[in-house]
Amino acid sequence: MDLTLKIWRQENARAKGKFVTYQVTDISPDSSFLEMLDVLNQQIIDKLEKPVCFDHDCREGICGACGLYINGRPHGPDSAVTTCQLHMRKFKDGDTIVIEPWRAKPFPIIKDLVADRIAFDKIIHAGGYISVNTGGVPDANAIPIPRNLAEISMDAAACIGCGACVAACKNASAMLFVAAKVSQFAVLPQGKVEASERVKAMVAKMDELGFGSCTNTGACEAECPKEISLSHIARLNREFYTAKIC
Amino acid sequence: MATLNSKIPDGPLAEKWTNYKAIQKLVNPANKRKLDIIVVGTGLAGASAAASLGELGFNVKAFCYQDSPRRAHSIAAQGGINAAKNYQNDGDSVYRLFYDTIKGGDYRSREANVYRLAEVSNNIIDQCVAQGVPFAREYGGLLDNRSFGGAQVSRTFYARGQTGQQLLLGAYGALSRQIHKGTVKIFTRNEMLDVVLVDGKARGIITRNLISGEIERHAAHAVVIASGGYGNAFFLSTNAMGSNGSAAWQIYKKGSFFANPAFVQIHPTCIPVHGSFQSKLTLMSESLRNDGRIWVPKKQEDAEAIRAGKLKPTDIPEEARDYYLERRYPAFGNLVPRDVASRAAKERCDAGFGVGTGLAVYLDFTDAIQRLGKEVVEARYGNLFQMYEKIVDENPYETPMMIYPAIHYTMGGTWVDYELMTSVPGLYSIGESNFSDHGANRLGASALMQGLADGYFVLPYTIQNYLADEIRTPKISTDLPEFTEAVKNVQDRLYRLMNIKGKQSVDSFHKKFGLLLWDLVGMSRNKEGLQKALKNFKLLKEEFWKDIRIPGEPEEMNPELEKASRVADFIEIGELMARDALNREESCGGHFREEFQTEEGEALRNDKDFMYVAAWEYKGPDKDPVLHKELLKYENIEVKQRNYK
Ligand SMILES: Cc1cc2nc3c(=O)[nH]c(=O)nc-3n(C[C@H](O)[C@H](O)[C@H](O)COP(=O)(O)OP(=O)(O)OC[C@H]3O[C@@H](n4cnc5c(N)ncnc54)[C@H](O)[C@@H]3O)c2cc1C
Ligand code: SF4
Ligand code: FES
Numbered sequence: 001m002d003l004t005l006k007i008w009r010q011e012n013a014r015a016k017g018k019f020v021t022y023q024v025t026d027i028s029p030d031s032s033f034l035e036m037l038d039v040l041n042q043q044i045i046d047k048l049e050k051p052v053c054f055d056h057d058c059r060e061g062i063c064g065a066c067g068l069y070i071n072g073r074p075h076g077p078d079s080a081v082t083t084c085q086l087h088m089r090k091f092k093d094g095d096t097i098v099i100e101p102w103r104a105k106p107f108p109i110i111k112d113l114v115a116d117r118i119a120f121d122k123i124i125h126a127g128g129y130i131s132v133n134t135g136g137v138p139d140a141n142a143i144p145i146p147r148n149l150a151e152i153s154m155d156a157a158a159c160i161g162c163g164a165c166v167a168a169c170k171n172a173s174a175m176l177f178v179a180a181k182v183s184q185f186a187v188l189p190q191g192k193v194e195a196s197e198r199v200k201a202m203v204a205k206m207d208e209l210g211f212g213s214c215t216n217t218g219a220c221e222a223e224c225p226k227e228i229s230l231s232h233i234a235r236l237n238r239e240f241y242t243a244k245i246c
Numbered sequence: 247m248a249t250l251n252s253k254i255p256d257g258p259l260a261e262k263w264t265n266y267k268a269i270q271k272l273v274n275p276a277n278k279r280k281l282d283i284i285v286v287g288t289g290l291a292g293a294s295a296a297a298s299l300g301e302l303g304f305n306v307k308a309f310c311y312q313d314s315p316r317r318a319h320s321i322a323a324q325g326g327i328n329a330a331k332n333y334q335n336d337g338d339s340v341y342r343l344f345y346d347t348i349k350g351g352d353y354r355s356r357e358a359n360v361y362r363l364a365e366v367s368n369n370i371i372d373q374c375v376a377q378g379v380p381f382a383r384e385y386g387g388l389l390d391n392r393s394f395g396g397a398q399v400s401r402t403f404y405a406r407g408q409t410g411q412q413l414l415l416g417a418y419g420a421l422s423r424q425i426h427k428g429t430v431k432i433f434t435r436n437e438m439l440d441v442v443l444v445d446g447k448a449r450g451i452i453t454r455n456l457i458s459g460e461i462e463r464h465a466a467h468a469v470v471i472a473s474g475g476y477g478n479a480f481f482l483s484t485n486a487m488g489s490n491g492s493a494a495w496q497i498y499k500k501g502s503f504f505a506n507p508a509f510v511q512i513h514p515t516c517i518p519v520h521g522s523f524q525s526k527l528t529l530m531s532e533s534l535r536n537d538g539r540i541w542v543p544k545k546q547e548d549a550e551a552i553r554a555g556k557l558k559p560t561d562i563p564e565e566a567r568d569y570y571l572e573r574r575y576p577a578f579g580n581l582v583p584r585d586v587a588s589r590a591a592k593e594r595c596d597a598g599f600g601v602g603t604g605l606a607v608y609l610d611f612t613d614a615i616q617r618l619g620k621e622v623v624e625a626r627y628g629n630l631f632q633m634y635e636k637i638v639d640e641n642p643y644e645t646p647m648m649i650y651p652a653i654h655y656t657m658g659g660t661w662v663d664y665e666l667m668t669s670v671p672g673l674y675s676i677g678e679s680n681f682s683d684h685g686a687n688r689l690g691a692s693a694l695m696q697g698l699a700d701g702y703f704v705l706p707y708t709i710q711n712y713l714a715d716e717i718r719t720p721k722i723s724t725d726l727p728e729f730t731e732a733v734k735n736v737q738d739r740l741y742r743l744m745n746i747k748g749k750q751s752v753d754s755f756h757k758k759f760g761l762l763l764w765d766l767v768g769m770s771r772n773k774e775g776l777q778k779a780l781k782n783f784k785l786l787k788e789e790f791w792k793d794i795r796i797p798g799e800p801e802e803m804n805p806e807l808e809k810a811s812r813v814a815d816f817i818e819i820g821e822l823m824a825r826d827a828l829n830r831e832e833s834c835g836g837h838f839r840e841e842f843q844t845e846e847g848e849a850l851r852n853d854k855d856f857m858y859v860a861a862w863e864y865k866g867p868d869k870d871p872v873l874h875k876e877l878l879k880y881e882n883i884e885v886k887q888r889n890y891k
Pocket of ligand 3: 082
């Protein structure tokens with residue numbers, strides 16, 4: 001496949017960025033999107049120029065490092081995949097592809113296609129866990145957990161922290177990400193103990209970091225590579241209101 | 247000169263760890279606050295260690311090269327984690343897990359370490375459940391288990407096909423809690439480039455800030471390396487793109503012995519290689535072997551027709567299929583250990599029965615779907631099937647998967663004693679980066695167990711035995727001449743790399759080297775090939791330092807520079823792998839020397855001459871490393887030729 005790429009290039013956080021156009025030829029439809037960018041970077045290096053920076057690590061859709069805004073969609077045109085799992089067979093020979101970093105105020109651009117998502121970690125630091133120390137915990141089978149609740153918890157826990165939900169949202173809301181964590185614990189007996197502190201701390205941190213509010217457009221769910229459901233946001237809201245009343 | 251003292255406690259096997267804990271030195275709470283510990287790596291081993299040490303009250307600094315600790319390579323583990331809970335009432339016990347691990351490792355690991363691992367395995371599951379890890383459950387609400395290769399009991403706990411993710415998020419949660427409390431300071435996008443020794447003790451590290459390129463100094467009373475394995479030396483592997491052996495290599499050059507580098511694991515169930523543009527290989531979890539059956543056509547002409555696209559796998563009738571694992575190993579069938587399964591696949595493909603490109607075999611779920619129904623299969627493996635389909639564009643519910651072995655894990659690594667301390671005082675190594683516990687072959691679902699055992703339940707004890715003698719040592723200053731010198735060395739190396747200004751990109755070079763490593767020091771090795779490898783790697787090293795091209799500057803985000811530095815180390819690691827493989831004139835576990843096999847083509851160990859850990863000591867850039875042997879003693883287990891028939 002031969003493709004035209006319009007890629008956002010930006011030297012560093014302070015520099016002004018711009019789109020630069022590149023041509024790539026002979027791309028295998030079986031290669032992944034990031035492998036296509038590897039080919040481009042090889043070309044750029046051959047010309048003694050600086051290759052395009054982008055985040056990636058596992059390249060199998062689980063670490064959450066990769067995240068590109070491709071033709072106006074987080075993680076590109078395929079559904080339920082991360083950028084690294086997107087394959088070139090989803091494009092046509094001769095296509096023009098526009099590639100940008102996540103654009104959201106709480107995720108400042110570091111360089112080229114690399115955005116800074118430390119804000120997500122900060123939300124977790126504020127309370128996205130169950131407070132237990134190592135050792136001195138009960139036997140794992142001491143508390144039976146209904147299978148359906150374990151499944152809901154696992155559905156929520158599948159979030160990879162990629163930030164596509166924020167990038168997809170016109171308000172740059174982090175609600176889906178936060179709700180996934182709140183929900184994972186809220187349905188488990190172990191997590192109930194500090195449920196109200198947790199939801200209050202995480203929501204407060206999210207607001208403080210400049211994420212926008214959720215207006216229920218559902219854009220996040222549509223673009224989430226792990227298909228995290230909006231129902232978790234509903235659960236977060238319930239948890240949040242109960243916490244405020246108590 | 248450092249000596250090899252494994253510091254195994256006295257007493258009967260089952261009491262060693264208890265006895266050790268009873269008499270080891272501890273640090274009181276007031277003193278813990280005065281002691282600093284550096285942890286390099288935030289995978290399962292590093293995150294669990296940093297969190298636990300923070301909870302105890304030490305000042306911890308944790309480092310990772312990713313933008314968040316949650317993205318460490320551990321996140322990608324799919325299948326599960328072992329523990330000797332015996333929840334299934336199928337005869338499991340601490341001793342049996344110990345036994346299986348020693349046997350699976352082909353009698354090349356230390357009894358005392360492995361027994362301790364089996365002992366603490368149960369605590370790990372309790373810990374993770376308390377953290378809210380959503381393990382799979384039965385309808386009655388209790389935890390579910392599956393079976394894994396190399397065991398006849400079901401002792402593997404799992405969270406769909408995302409066990410590593412869930413365990414890592416649990417450890418990351420614990421770590422985040424300590425970051426919030428201020429006991430742990432986290433440094434992300436920050437890569438260790440050297441360790442600093444003061445008076446022979448590990449006292450700090452030099453890192454590069456991967457955003458600004460700035461070189462930083464960090465000091466501590468002890469340093470813990472939890473940087474993962476070196477499987478990416480081969481370029482194509484199932485590891486994350488950034489996984490590397492550099493931290494382990496830096497400490498090797500500062501006096502930490504490197505043990506059993508030749509012991510690498512080749513995983514039997516990976517998606518086969520399909521093109522030269524390919525950047526990594528994807529693992530299909532071994533748990534698939536529970537219900538999938540592995541086969542190739544019985545007749546060569548069928549295999550040829552399939553390769554030519556004239557026949558489909560579904561066209562081959564049952565009686566024309568060779569379920570070669572079930573045929574050769576009736577007792578374990580498709581669940582033989584990884585090394586055995588990998589070699590059997592290679593044997594069939596080399597003999598001309600391979601499918602796909604010729605380097606692939608089938609993993610078939612037709613029987614499982616008939617026996618269990620599609621829903622059950624989907625519940626067990628749905629996300630793996632989906633992953634396969636996204637990559638290969640074929641539906642595994644309808645046509646068998648194609649798989650082939652790929653580099654997956656490194657049993658070799660930094661030599662450590664019972665306390666997980668390397669041969670440098672105050673320098674520890676945990677998780678995949680050390681050599682302990684798995685001998686010559688790791689059983690499935692045991693790496694997660696080992697990483698978390700080291701980090702939650704072993705290191706937080708053993709490190710105190712050392713730190714108890716450091717309570718009078720004031721804060722280590724980063725102005726010491728040792729730090730200044732280390733910074734200079736790191737900077738010189740980076741500038742040297744930048745100034746090569748040659749023609750080859752790092753990736754193209756790495757691909758070339760990786761292929762050679764795979765051919766000569768891969769699944770099957772021989773003397774001639776290994777000698778050739780040693781010669782070639784030397785030449786390649788010279789070529790690398792003359793002809794690599796790294797654009798950009800060192801003082802900016804520069805992934806090409808990061809990769810170049812790691813690849814420079816991979817070449818040297820490859821050299822040591824070849825040397826170790828050449829020295830070990832036997833076949834055991836993942837190390838297969840063609841000269842040493844039974845008539846039936848099974849690995850042939852030589853216990854008389856090689857029942858030892860090969861620990862290599864660095865002697866300088868132009869000198870050969872020196873081999874130290876840690877003899878292995880088996881007092882609680884009868885050493886046998888492994889038999890999975
Ligand atoms: C695809 C796949 C599936 C697997 N499935 C299973 C399974 O089902 N069960 C099982 O038991 N095992 C499994 N394994 C093996 C297991 O996942 C790993 O062995 C284990 O997770 C390693 O953990 P670790 O903490 O030692 O290192 P890693 O998770 O590799 O973490 C390394 C850490 O070190 C950091 N680091 C590295 N170098 C530096 C440096 N120079 N400076 C700063 N930081 C650095 C990284 O940022 C990272 O945080 C699997 C492995 C793979 C590849
Ligand atoms: S909720 Fe979905 S889109 Fe948002 S961070 Fe998690 S996985 Fe990514
Ligand atoms: S690189 Fe890990 S999810 Fe894409």
